Structures are given as structure tokens and as C-alpha cells.
Amino acid sequence: MAFLDWASVPVQLVLVLTAFGLTSLVGLERRLRRKSAGLRTHALVGTGSAVFTLVSAYGFAELPGGAGAPADSSRVAAQIITGIGFLGAGVIFTNRDVVHGLTTAASIWLSAAIGMACGAGLVPLAAAATGLHFLSALVLTPLSRRLPGMVAPQGLRLRYEDGHGVLREVLSVVDELQLTASVVSSRRTGEPGSPEVELLLRVEGKTDLRTAAVQLSRIQGVLGVAQETLEEEPGD
Known part of the structure; x- marks a missing residue:
């Protein structure tokens, strides 16, 4: 002892x-x-x-x-x-x-x-x-x-109407495009009577992000989609 x-x-x-x-x-x-x-x-x-x-x-x-x-x-x-x-x-x-x-x-x-x-x-x-x-x-x-051949991780920044099932539709389209998406950040914006959400997704997969952005922008309730380069590296 x-x-x-x-x-x-x-x-x-x-x-x-x-x-x-x-x-x-x-x-x-x-x-x-x-x-x-x-x-x-x-x-x-x-x-x-x-x-x-x-x-x-x-x-x-x-x-x-x-x-x-x-x-x-x-x-x-x-x-x-x-x-x-x-x-x-x-x-x-x-x-x-x-x-x-x-x-x-x-x-x-x-x-x-x-x-x-x-x-x-x-x-x-x-x-x-x-x-x-x-x-x-x-x-x-x-x-x-900055090394040769390295590609910075890419993301999509979406702005959509809150409370109308838009996010569910967004994730469904992402899945159909054979992409993997993870939420980097999310915040509420907009006026009190018309709440909106700004969502940053980290997206990986075979589908070109420009194509994905076009498809997502066609979803009813999505107000804007933009590509964005993320600071994090894969595997984090």
C-alpha cells in the first residue's frame, strides 16, 4: 500500500x-x-x-x-x-x-x-x-x-428560407449528386417576419461544385448559392 x-x-x-x-x-x-x-x-x-x-x-x-x-x-x-x-x-x-x-x-x-x-x-x-x-x-x-497538385477543400455557402423544409431538400439533392456534405457553420439571418439561414457546407465528391451550385439554386426557398474555399484540410 x-x-x-x-x-x-x-x-x-x-x-x-x-x-x-x-x-x-x-x-x-x-x-x-x-x-x-x-x-x-x-x-x-x-x-x-x-x-x-x-x-x-x-x-x-x-x-x-x-x-x-x-x-x-x-x-x-x-x-x-x-x-x-x-x-x-x-x-x-x-x-x-x-x-x-x-x-x-x-x-x-x-x-x-x-x-x-x-x-x-x-x-x-x-x-x-x-x-x-x-x-x-x-x-x-x-x-x-500551397504544395504542387494540392487542392484546397471547397465549400458551398447557401442562404435559404427557414422553416419550409429547404434544408432537407438541399441534403437530398446533395445525396443525389453523390456528394458528401458536412456543416462547417450555420447562422440565422433575415428580418423577424422572414427568417433566413446562412449555411456553409464542406462538400466532397465526384460532382463538379459549379454543377452542384446550379442544382441547389433551383430548389424552392434557396435564396443564393456561392462557392467558397475553406481553410481546413481533409481529415480534420
Whole structure:
């Protein structure tokens, strides 16, 4: 049974709070991009990983084998990787051979690594990993779109009358055109007596977007359709 070492408690709390803070930054970036796993998920993953690592390091100092028995402090920490694999798989989905959520799953995996580094006392390493995440998000993403042969993800911005089943018809036409659409943003506009919705869809598939825009503009209740280049990369 492990005995509480009060002298190490302040250090442990600082490490856990550091993991919480760093992984919250990672989660905030995902939240601002409106991803399925955001601020709370990343913060909890990082904090939990730090706690597991600290438990692994401090919680099994005294083993049934007696004083001086060797303690393998890596056993608990090693299982974090397996558990995070299942959690990350939950945010990945495939629709018509288009994979979504890979980047978010990788960021959850990174949050676990940051938390483990904090729990092990490797705060500079955890801070460096957090910085590299933002380097990837803010620098590598726009850089990848400038590479030869790379095409930026495309979207369609629709403005339609609210409350008349227009969105259902829009999604039906998108499906008929063999396109995959996901909502990037949605907001209500228009006057109080004639509510409207402005919807930005991320669209992927074989059909040309100009053709899709023409087809969608013919739907009764659709007030306007425009193509738009998105900032996100596939797999986010």
C-alpha cells in the first residue's frame, strides 16, 4: 500500500495543473475549428494521463514483495496508449470513402502524450509538444495547400428560407449528386417576419461544385448559392 508523501504533493499538483493548461490550449484550437472533440475532451485526456502517470510513479512504491521490491512504474502509463486508441477511434468516421476526424484523433493522442510528459515531470518536453501542435495547425496546414497538385477543400455557402423544409431538400439533392456534405457553420439571418439561414457546407465528391451550385439554386426557398474555399484540410 502506498503512503502519502506530503512533501511531493505540491509538485504533483503543479504537474497536473500544467497538463490541464497545456492540453486545454490544444483543445481550444480544436474547439475554434468546431471539431467533435474540443476543449473539455482534450483537457480531461491530458489531465487524466498526467494523473495515471503520477499514480504509476508514486502509487506503487510499496509492493507485496516487501521493502525494496522492484516497481515497474511503466505498466500503468503504458496502458494509457491503449485506452486513448479507443477514444480516438470514436471521433473518426468514414462517409463514401471520405475519412473525417483523423487530425482530431491525433490531437487527442498528443494530449495524452503531453499529460504523460507532465506527469513524469518533463514539463519542457510537454510545452514543446504543445508548441509543435500549434505549428502544425497554423503553419503546416496552409503550407500543405500551397504544395504542387494540392487542392484546397471547397465549400458551398447557401442562404435559404427557414422553416419550409429547404434544408432537407438541399441534403437530398446533395445525396443525389453523390456528394458528401458536412456543416462547417450555420447562422440565422433575415428580418423577424422572414427568417433566413446562412449555411456553409464542406462538400466532397465526384460532382463538379459549379454543377452542384446550379442544382441547389433551383430548389424552392434557396435564396443564393456561392462557392467558397475553406481553410481546413481533409481529415480534420
